[in-house]
Amino acid sequence: MEGVEFNENHKYAPKKDFRSSKSSKMVDWVLGTGLVETEEQANYVLVTIGVLFIITSIFFAMSSPANTPVSYNVILPNESVGSHQGL
Numbered sequence: 385m386e387g388v389e390f391n392e393n394h395k396y397a398p399k400k401d402f403r404s405s406k407s408s409k410m411v412d413w414v415l416g417t418g419l420v421e422t423e424e425q426a427n428y429v430l431v432t433i434g435v436l437f438i439i440t441s442i443f444f445a446m447s448s449p450a451n452t453p454v455s456y457n458v459i460l461p462n463e464s465v466g467s468h469q470g471l
Contacts, residue, residue: 407423408442410430411426411427411430412427414426414430
């Protein structure tokens with residue numbers, strides 16, 4: 385394999401530095417709002433938001449009118465199909 389060259393400076397190299405912490409972008413966003421000070425508190429906020437969404441979804445699913453009968457507005461002709469009334 386003589387004559388093989390590797391170009392280490394190609395355009396596909398990662399451009400940003402990887403973070404040393406393993407916190408998610410959502411945790412970083414909550415920390416950025418200034419409402420909490422630690423990563424653990426940000427996790428609690430995100431879990432609370434998730435639980436509230438689940439409870440709200442269950443509430444709306446249970447309060448939907450699933451057991452009420454469906455009424456259809458069907459227009460029936462006054463005469464039989466072959467009548468010449470109105471012509």
